[in-house]
Amino acid sequence: MSIIVNTREMEYIPEETMTQLLKRMKYMFPLVVVKIDGVVIPRVEFPETTFPDGVNIEIIHLISGG
Amino acid sequence: MSCDCNDKKVKLIGDNKTGFQTGNTEHTWDLQKLADSHKVLAEYKYELRPVHKGFAGRTLYIDLTSLQIKEIPVTEDMKKKFTGGRGFGLKMLWDTIKPETRWDSPENGLVLTAGPMAGSTQYPGFGKSLALSVSPSTDIICDSNAGGYFAPFMKFAGFDAVQIHGKATEDVVVLIDGEDGAVRIETAPFDETNSHMVAEQLTHYYAMEDTDRARQLVAVVAAGTGAENSFWGCLNISFYDIRRRVTRLKQHGRGGLGTVLRDKKIKAVVARTKPFDALTNNPVDPDKMADVSTRYHQEIRDLDKDQCNMRTVGTGHLVEIMDAYDLLPTENYRFGSHPKAFNLYSPHFYKLWTQVIPDGCWVGCTMACAKAVDGYTVMTGPYKGQKVTVDGPEYETLGCAANMSIWDPLWVLEFNFYCDTYGLDTISAGTAMAFYMEMYEYGILNKERCDGLELCFGNADAMMELLHKIAAGDKSEFMTAASRGARRMKDWLKTKNWGDAQLIEDTGMESKGLEYSEYVTKESLAMQGGYGLTLKGPQHDEAWLIFMDMVNNQIPTFADKAEALHYFPMWRTWFGLNGLCKLPWNDVEPTDNAQTDEPAKVPKHVQNYVDLQNAITGWNVDKEELILQSERCYNWQRAMAAWLGRGRRKDDWIPYRSMGPVTVLEYVSHQERYDKELVEKLGLDAKKVECMKVEDKIKVMYDYRQSQYQKLADAVYYRRGWTPNGVPTPQKMKSLGFGDETKMLAMLQQKIDEDDAAGLNVWVGEYADDEQPPSTDLKYWEKW
Numbered sequence: 116m117s118i119i120v121n122t123r124e125m126e127y128i129p130e131e132t133m134t135q136l137l138k139r140m141k142y143m144f145p146l147v148v149v150k151i152d153g154v155v156i157p158r159v160e161f162p163e164t165t166f167p168d169g170v171n172i173e174i175i176h177l178i179s180g181g
Numbered sequence: 182m183s184c185d186c187n188d189k190k191v192k193l194i195g196d197n198k199t200g201f202q203t204g205n206t207e208h209t210w211d212l213q214k215l216a217d218s219h220k221v222l223a224e225y226k227y228e229l230r231p232v233h234k235g236f237a238g239r240t241l242y243i244d245l246t247s248l249q250i251k252e253i254p255v256t257e258d259m260k261k262k263f264t265g266g267r268g269f270g271l272k273m274l275w276d277t278i279k280p281e282t283r284w285d286s287p288e289n290g291l292v293l294t295a296g297p298m299a300g301s302t303q304y305p306g307f308g309k310s311l312a313l314s315v316s317p318s319t320d321i322i323c324d325s326n327a328g329g330y331f332a333p334f335m336k337f338a339g340f341d342a343v344q345i346h347g348k349a350t351e352d353v354v355v356l357i358d359g360e361d362g363a364v365r366i367e368t369a370p371f372d373e374t375n376s377h378m379v380a381e382q383l384t385h386y387y388a389m390e391d392t393d394r395a396r397q398l399v400a401v402v403a404a405g406t407g408a409e410n411s412f413w414g415c416l417n418i419s420f421y422d423i424r425r426r427v428t429r430l431k432q433h434g435r436g437g438l439g440t441v442l443r444d445k446k447i448k449a450v451v452a453r454t455k456p457f458d459a460l461t462n463n464p465v466d467p468d469k470m471a472d473v474s475t476r477y478h479q480e481i482r483d484l485d486k487d488q489c490n491m492r493t494v495g496t497g498h499l500v501e502i503m504d505a506y507d508l509l510p511t512e513n514y515r516f517g518s519h520p521k522a523f524n525l526y527s528p529h530f531y532k533l534w535t536q537v538i539p540d541g542c543w544v545g546c547t548m549a550c551a552k553a554v555d556g557y558t559v560m561t562g563p564y565k566g567q568k569v570t571v572d573g574p575e576y577e578t579l580g581c582a583a584n585m586s587i588w589d590p591l592w593v594l595e596f597n598f599y600c601d602t603y604g605l606d607t608i609s610a611g612t613a614m615a616f617y618m619e620m621y622e623y624g625i626l627n628k629e630r631c632d633g634l635e636l637c638f639g640n641a642d643a644m645m646e647l648l649h650k651i652a653a654g655d656k657s658e659f660m661t662a663a664s665r666g667a668r669r670m671k672d673w674l675k676t677k678n679w680g681d682a683q684l685i686e687d688t689g690m691e692s693k694g695l696e697y698s699e700y701v702t703k704e705s706l707a708m709q710g711g712y713g714l715t716l717k718g719p720q721h722d723e724a725w726l727i728f729m730d731m732v733n734n735q736i737p738t739f740a741d742k743a744e745a746l747h748y749f750p751m752w753r754t755w756f757g758l759n760g761l762c763k764l765p766w767n768d769v770e771p772t773d774n775a776q777t778d779e780p781a782k783v784p785k786h787v788q789n790y791v792d793l794q795n796a797i798t799g800w801n802v803d804k805e806e807l808i809l810q811s812e813r814c815y816n817w818q819r820a821m822a823a824w825l826g827r828g829r830r831k832d833d834w835i836p837y838r839s840m841g842p843v844t845v846l847e848y849v850s851h852q853e854r855y856d857k858e859l860v861e862k863l864g865l866d867a868k869k870v871e872c873m874k875v876e877d878k879i880k881v882m883y884d885y886r887q888s889q890y891q892k893l894a895d896a897v898y899y900r901r902g903w904t905p906n907g908v909p910t911p912q913k914m915k916s917l918g919f920g921d922e923t924k925m926l927a928m929l930q931q932k933i934d935e936d937d938a939a940g941l942n943v944w945v946g947e948y949a950d951d952e953q954p955p956s957t958d959l960k961y962w963e964k965w
């Protein structure tokens with residue numbers, strides 16, 4: 116059971132929310148765009164959003180820096 | 182003198198009857214004595230006239246040797262080709278210096294510019310100046326931007342830019358006086374030298390009357406004794422903070438421009454303006470400006486606190502983020518995080534930064550990230566015991582402390598304060614000093630070789646002592662090498678035959694002679710290019726691609742990375758052409774940014790800039806034209822690097838520490854990651870990798886990653902329309918509208934012919950059978 120996060124294979128954890136996934140990835144940068152199978156998930160919905168096994172998740176960090 | 186300096190002694194700081202109490206130490210200066218000592222060496226009277234559609238319409242030429250001062254009209258051709266700001270600066274240097282000019286040549290120019298959008302107060306971040314000169318660190322043009330009020334005031338006083346050539350025979354102040362319509366070169370024998378003092382002193386001295394409002398109309402450019410005695414000189418740009426009643430400082434940090442200022446014996450350049458308002462920049466369409474700006478201010482107000490929190494902690498929030506992503510340089514970039522790094526996280530500074538005051542470095546900036554600590558008690562050096570305002574620390578300065586493994590917030594303030602007032606770039610000083618510490622750890626440097634200093638990682642006292650000795654002008658053999666930065670230290674260590682020359686080359690974090698800014702790039706090839714394949718050297722203001730490349734995995738191929746290394750440097754260059762701060766572009770994002778086709782570019786904010794440039798200048802540009810404006814400037818600057826004898830592939834090389842693990846310690850700290858790469862990317866047998874010695878694994882990776890960098894350079898040069906040796910082609914320059922710049926075109930052709938004769942116009946990456954270089958025709962540009 117696995118998911119794809121930013122093109123890399125990750126373990127799938129049933130019932131994991133998007134907020135929990137971000138924490139697991141140590142992705143603490145605030146300006147991220149999240150898409151599940153190409154569909155944008157609004158930031159306010161991260162705490163309630165779960166996803167099935169096998170999905171493709173993009174967690175796009177915007178640039179910032181400098 | 183036209184300033185009101187009748188009151189003989191003036192209490193300058195701390196007598197705050199109203200407003201915020203900084204608690205800073207008071208200073209008194211005898212301004213009459215100062216006035217008596219200021220002898221006018223040369224004066225030029227000019228006609229005062231309003232700014233027109235963002236342009237003053239003329240630039241100012243000053244020669245300190247001949248004491249010549251003149252104005253030069255800005256032509257429509259100059260605007261069309263060079264836009265303004267940094268573009269103007271490049272053209273002004275091209276017209277006045279020679280290929281042999283070095284930083285201390287009398288003819289070298291120091292140029293300070295304001296772009297056409299600088300000086301507007303409606304939209305955040307419209308007050309930046311761009312400074313340029315031939316750099317002591319790199320021997321090519323270095324550009325550097327800074328906040329503060331100088332650029333708008335220079336423009337309101339009558340000039341889009343000032344270029345200063347020659348050398349004075351004694352210390353001078355240059356005054357650009359928008360009250361009187363006069364430019365003066367005045368002797369300055371008793372003026373302070375260090376920036377926090379001279380900026381405060383001259384703000385009071387040149388204010389038309391003894392009021393805060395009058396002081397707010399004076400801006401000072403200064404450096405300090407550190408700039409005099411090192412290659413790390415920064416230019417401080419002042420602004421009078423009316424709430425604190427303190428003169429504050431923002432920095433043109435990179436490339437040693439403050440060193441050039443002091444080499445010319447300039448203590449300060451001062452701009453004084455008449456009162457101004459939101460329309461002084463005289464935009465064509467103020468209503469459009471107001472409309473775009475109002476929407477943007479709303480975004481900052483509503484969204485910043487849940488996004489980057491710039492208004493509360495400024496760029497300091499990046500420390501915890503970089504630490505979490507393994508990007509915070511520690512121990513001279515050996516590692517990207519550290520168990521003690523939490524000591525430098527922004528909550529520690531939240532308590533120190535004064536929070537009751539909005540902190541914009543130009544009028545109207547609601548992003549207000551220019552945080553400051555008031556009433557800081559200096560612990561060492563000539564100002565020990567005094568209470569001062571420290572501007573910052575910003576992320577880069579905090580990164581320097583991490584790089585030196587110094588985890589004390591108060592030490593960071595001390596370092597920040599002294600770098601600023603001595604006129605030293607925190608980034609160059611910090612990165613170089615971290616390198617000296619690593620050399621000390623290996624015994625290549627030791628106590629005896631360092632004049633008794635024990636430069637171990639974490640030795641905060643020794644690093645402050647080193648800084649004070651440099652600023653005091655200590656000219657011992659070690660101090661001379663140390664004060665000239667990482668490149669000269671490498672050369673000195675190798676001349677002495679101390680230690681492994683390759684280790685020294687691989688670990689000193691400089692490219693082109695300029696020290697790296699504070700990001701670990703080992704795992705991001707695109708960011709290695711973002712530091713190496715640059716105009717002035719490894720500064721993150723051209724491209725910051727680590728997230729796109731390493732975290733998002735959005736630009737996997739060489740062509741993808743090359744595209745990013747084309748677009749982002751061009752886009753970021755644009756801010757410098759116009760006198761703008763980059764932060765409001767992408768340090769807050771609109772709520773619907775995620776739904777756009779290219780969220781990394783923040784398309785709505787790009788459109789704001791299109792609308793604002795049109796609203797100010799009356800031009801009719803679109804977003805593609807903005808990139809073209811930058812491309813002209815970018816290619817011109819690279820061409821000038823070739824003209825000055827550099828600007829080739831060999832000059833874009835970077836130290837291996839920024840590509841991968843140099844030492845066993847670094848490799849084993851991320852062994853799983855590196856072993857995996859050997860198997861998956863280099864095709865080594867997993868069992869074999871298990872049995873290999875770490876030193877052998879490092880060697881294999883060393884060759885591989887260096888070859889990857891060469892392939893990246895091939896792809897980037899091709900994308901930018903340069904030769905395989907990194908020279909812009911005449912054909913490219915013609916396509917950008919420089920067809921009539923015959924001297925430039927002929928020079929480039931000559932450089933290309935020389936490279937041809939030397940066999941340098943070849944792709945250097947090693948390509949496997951199933952891979953292709955960017956073009957099989959090595960002279961692909963000739964068919965354009």
Ligand code: SF4
Nearest residue numbers: 306541542546550762
């Ligand atoms: S965003 Fe920060 S650095 Fe930029 S202009 Fe505003 S206060 Fe200055």
